[in-house]
Amino acid sequence: xxxxxxxxxxxxxxxxxxxxxxxxxxxxxxxxxxxxxxxxxxxxxxxxxxxxxxxxxxxxxxxxxxxxxxxxxxxxxxxxxxxxxxxxxxxxxxxxxxxxxxxxxxxxxxxxxxxxxxxxxxxxxxxxxxxxxxxxxxxxxxxxxxxxxxxxxxxxxxx
Amino acid sequence: xxxxxxxxxxxxxxxxxxxxxxxxxxxxxxxxxxxxxxxxxxxxxxxxxxxxxxxxxxxxxxxxxxxxxxxxxxxxxxxxxxxxxxxxxxxxxxxxxxxxxxxxxxxxxxxxxxxxxxxxxxxxxxxxxxxxxxxxxxxxxxxxxxxxxxxxxxxxxxx
DNA sequence: GGTTATTCCGAGTTCTTTACTTGGTTTTTA
DNA sequence: TAAAAACCAAGTAAAGAACTCGGAATAACC
Numbered sequence: 001x002x003x004x005x006x007x008x009x010x011x012x013x014x015x016x017x018x019x020x021x022x023x024x025x026x027x028x029x030x031x032x033x034x035x036x037x038x039x040x041x042x043x044x045x046x047x048x049x050x051x052x053x054x055x056x057x058x059x060x061x062x063x064x065x066x067x068x069x070x071x072x073x074x075x076x077x078x079x080x081x082x083x084x085x086x087x088x089x090x091x092x093x094x095x096x097x098x099x100x101x102x103x104x105x106x107x108x109x110x111x112x113x114x115x116x117x118x119x120x121x122x123x124x125x126x127x128x129x130x131x132x133x134x135x136x137x138x139x140x141x142x143x144x145x146x147x148x149x150x151x152x153x154x155x156x157x158x159x
Numbered sequence: 160x161x162x163x164x165x166x167x168x169x170x171x172x173x174x175x176x177x178x179x180x181x182x183x184x185x186x187x188x189x190x191x192x193x194x195x196x197x198x199x200x201x202x203x204x205x206x207x208x209x210x211x212x213x214x215x216x217x218x219x220x221x222x223x224x225x226x227x228x229x230x231x232x233x234x235x236x237x238x239x240x241x242x243x244x245x246x247x248x249x250x251x252x253x254x255x256x257x258x259x260x261x262x263x264x265x266x267x268x269x270x271x272x273x274x275x276x277x278x279x280x281x282x283x284x285x286x287x288x289x290x291x292x293x294x295x296x297x298x299x300x301x302x303x304x305x306x307x308x309x310x311x312x313x314x315x316x317x318x
Numbered sequence: 319g320g321t322t323a324t325t326c327c328g329a330g331t332t333c334t335t336t337a338c339t340t341g342g343t344t345t346t347t348a
Numbered sequence: 349t350a351a352a353a354a355c356c357a358a359g360t361a362a363a364g365a366a367c368t369c370g371g372a373a374t375a376a377c378c
Contacts, residue, residue, distance in 0.1 A: 001162060002162060002163060003160060003161060003162040003163075003208075003276070004161060004162075004163060004358085005335085005336075005337090006160075006335085006336065006337085008269060009337095011269060011272070011292075012266070012268075012269050013266050014264050015265045015269070016265055016368060017358090019264065019265065023345090025177070025352090025353095027352090028353085028354080029351070029352095030332095034265075035265070037337085037338095038337065038338050038339080038342085040337090041336085041337055041338060043354080043355070044330095044337090044338095046354090046355095046358085047355080048209060050355095056340065057354055057355080058346090058353085058354080059344075059345045059346060059354045059355080060344095060345055060346025060347050060351095060352070060353055060354075061346065061347045061348070061351065061352040061353055062346085062347065062348095062352080062353080063345085063353045063354060064353075065352085065354085076272065078363080087323085090362075091233050100332095105178065106171050106174045106175055106178065106194070107171070108169060109171075109174050109289065109291075110167060110171050110286045112288065112291060113170070113235065113283065116161070116283070117276075117279070117280070120276070120329065121276070123276070124272065129271065129272060130268065130269045131270060134270075152366090154320075163364090163365080164365075164366090165365065165366085167368095175330040179378075186323085186324070186325090187324085187325080188324085196367095197366070197367050197368080198367095199366090199367065199368065199369080200365085200367055200368095201364055202325080202326075202327085202371060203327095203367095204337090205325090205326095206326075206327080209325095209326090216324090216325055216326080216327080217321090217324085217375090218324060218325045218326080218374045218376095219322090219323065219324055219325080219373095219374055219375030219376050219377095220322060220324060220375070220376045220377070221323075221324080221375085221376060221377090222323075222324050222374085222375075222376085223324075223326060224325085235349090259375085261366090313323085314323095
């Protein structure tokens with residue numbers, strides 16, 4: 001599983017659609033300004049998202065983008081997979097046979113971990129996030145980082 | 160949270176230490192050959208890991224690396240944070256005040272998600288992975304991808 | 319004490335990806 | 349017909365990933 005800034009852009013933009021899609025289509029120009037992402041880059045990201053039917057574009061004036069399906073049917077994994085190519089990590093798999101099993105073992109372990117992360121991200125939908133984020137919708141309560149090291153918010157949710 | 164190939168290299172290498180650390184220190188040369196990563200690149204990664212006390216280096220002939228602490232006390236998040244810089248995503252946080260709260264909302268949501276992923280990866284230790292992977296230690300049972308789209312192994316663990 | 323295997327260190331180089339730019343074309347509303 | 353939007357494709361700049369090179373320090377072994 002790959003989780004880069006590109007994926008974050010996509011997730012954040014999709015969140016925007018989820019939040020404001022009820023008020024009509026959301027234009028890329030709006031997202032571009034709100035999130036500080038270049039318009040053309042957004043277009044590229046949305047081309048990927050459209051390809052997977054995660055968003056639906058409406059052309060012409062007054063147009064913009066809607067979610068392709070309800071927010072509770074779109075997982076974070078869906079979004080990330082649409083824009084971030086799922087790269088194959090193992091070098092032994094496929095072509096080459098694994099040498100002495102040892103190499104293969106750690107790769108299996110990684111694959112397991114990878115699957116778990118994917119399963120985890122598949123279990124979180126846009127609707128989940130919005131529902132949860134609504135708790136603090138009043139005001140702007142960003143937590144300041146202490147020393148910039150980890151920036152993990154304590155107790156955001158019990159695991 | 161950032162999860163790139165760099166982090167994978169580190170996790171896979173650490174898994175190698177976990178698996179074979181009992182038989183004496185593991186050299187980077189061995190890992191380099193087994194995993195197909197260049198030696199100097201590994202050195203750089205291990206410099207990061209050493210900085211966080213995740214590994215302990217032994218110099219001289221017969222030397223190599225041990226885990227810095229027991230495998231059940233090292234989480235995947237520890238490893239990834241050591242090598243992959245934790246980049247701050249939000250542009251409004253810190254310096255600039257959030258504009259009209261809207262911008263801030265999606266960023267809060269992203270932060271929440273980010274925290275969750277972190278919490279999740281913090282809950283998985285090297286020992287966990289080895290224990291779980293041991294189930295298939297016999298032979299080399301890699302699952303072939305069906306169409307290269309998602310490569311998710313079904314039923315790896317019930318969520 | 320010298321040789322060798324290893325970690326340690328830093329300054330580069332190359333390649334890929336990210337992120338952006340430019341300049342268009344379609345579509346649709348008003 | 350004009351304007352606002354999605355669409356599209358090619359190119360560019362910056363960043364990061366991955367690697368290379370050349371060495372230094374440390375410790376084991378002969």
